[in-house]
Amino acid sequence: MKGLRRTLLDWYRANRRALPWRATRDPYAIWISEAMLQQTRVETAIPYYERFLARFPDVQALAGADRDAVLGVWAGLGYYSRARNLHAAARVVVDRFAGELPDDAETLRSLPGVGRYTAGAVASIAYDRPEPVVDGNVARVLARLHAIRDDVRSSATLRRLWEEAGALARGPHPGDLNQALMELGATVCTPRAPRCSACPVARHCEAHRLGEAESLPVRSKPAAPRRVEAVAALVLRRGRALAVRRPSGLLAGLWDLPGGELARGERPAAGVRRALRERVGLSVARAQRAGAVEHAFSHRRLRLHVYRCDTPEGRVRLRDFDGHRWLAPGSFTRLPQGAVTRKAFDLVLERFPAGAGGSGGGGR
Ligand code: SF4
Numbered sequence: 565m566k567g568l569r570r571t572l573l574d575w576y577r578a579n580r581r582a583l584p585w586r587a588t589r590d591p592y593a594i595w596i597s598e599a600m601l602q603q604t605r606v607e608t609a610i611p612y613y614e615r616f617l618a619r620f621p622d623v624q625a626l627a628g629a630d631r632d633a634v635l636g637v638w639a640g641l642g643y644y645s646r647a648r649n650l651h652a653a654a655r656v657v658v659d660r661f662a663g664e665l666p667d668d669a670e671t672l673r674s675l676p677g678v679g680r681y682t683a684g685a686v687a688s689i690a691y692d693r694p695e696p697v698v699d700g701n702v703a704r705v706l707a708r709l710h711a712i713r714d715d716v717r718s719s720a721t722l723r724r725l726w727e728e729a730g731a732l733a734r735g736p737h738p739g740d741l742n743q744a745l746m747e748l749g750a751t752v753c754t755p756r757a758p759r760c761s762a763c764p765v766a767r768h769c770e771a772h773r774l775g776e777a778e779s780l781p782v783r784s785k786p787a788a789p790r791r792v793e794a795v796a797a798l799v800l801r802r803g804r805a806l807a808v809r810r811p812s813g814l815l816a817g818l819w820d821l822p823g824g825e826l827a828r829g830e831r832p833a834a835g836v837r838r839a840l841r842e843r844v845g846l847s848v849a850r851a852q853r854a855g856a857v858e859h860a861f862s863h864r865r866l867r868l869h870v871y872r873c874d875t876p877e878g879r880v881r882l883r884d885f886d887g888h889r890w891l892a893p894g895s896f897t898r899l900p901q902g903a904v905t906r907k908a909f910d911l912v913l914e915r916f917p918a919g920a921g922g923s924g925g926g927g928r
Pocket of ligand 1: 708752754759760761764767770777
């Protein structure tokens with residue numbers, strides 16, 4: 565164990581990539597980076613991390629910000645609950661912890677959105693606490709080091725992986741040790757074609773010794789994503805477009821084009837009229853199809869039929885949304901919104917540039 569730890573630390577210090585969050589010991593910055601990195605590739609996260617910290621340089625700035633501003637900086641990164649939770653947690657840190665991010669994993673886990681992984685990462689990297697982390701990279705490295713052949717998605721195997729990571733973290737420099745495991749998984753012990761011949765811990769590795777590196781870890785197949793058909797419409801009235809805000813779910817707090825899921829067997833042209841009538845209380849005078857966009861979420865695959873609709877007078881009555889605005893189409897993309905909304909908006913504007921109003925391309 566000692567030899568493995570020493571080798572990992574030496575290798576990490578000589579080979580780590582220079583990433584912006586590795587140039588700081590600021591617990592807040594490390595927390596933001598860990599929240600971003602949970603579902604996002606390093607290269608994608610870097611510009612978002614830099615923009616986020618430039619806009620909200622400390623926990624007070626984040627706590628005092630408007631939720632729309634936080635979601636706006638996050639827009640495009642996906643998994644928006646992370647941004648909502650960061651915002652809510654920053655307020656708790658200011659209110660209950662005098663603006664100091666707690667230094668122990670258990671208290672960190674009391675914050676909204678902070679699970680075992682994030683708590684372990686912040687406690688170990690920012691405060692050098694002997695707390696383990698297990699993400700996809702660490703799970704793969706440990707499953708190979710110990711030749712664990714059980715399904716890494718099962719709770720029993722996960723328990724074992726956390727125990728193995730915990731044993732490693734109970735030594736000097738736990739933050740660097742955890743980062744070494746993650747870095748090894750990201751750059752050497754990769755999912756396909758691990759570079760065992762260049763691996764610093766090859767002599768400690770059971771999977772390598774047994775010639776099983778490529779076949780581990782074992783992973784059960786996830787359920788196939790559910791296919792969902794839905795409609796969305798750029799609804800125009802006197803040159804202004806209707807934007808609606810989602811109150812809950814994965815995209816809570818984001819602005820959207822009104823619409824909704826199709827019923828089984830329902831045709832999109834009929835569905836868009838029904839969805840607008842039921843969910844925003846508007847009847848449609850004319851609906852023109854712009855096309856469809858596809859988007860993959862983690863558990864479902866969405867096909868969104870996009871329309872441009874004109875609506876006469878009539879009061880907006882919301883169901884399933886908690887806010888609405890009529891605004892120049894060019895201003896629509898300045899609201900925080902998800903990637904699929906942006907795709908749908910771009911499609912309808914491309915198909916009906918004039919119909920979307922004279923300033924249609926202005927804010928894009
Ligand atoms: Fe991964 Fe190969 Fe290193 Fe084992 S020897 S940890 S399988 S890269």
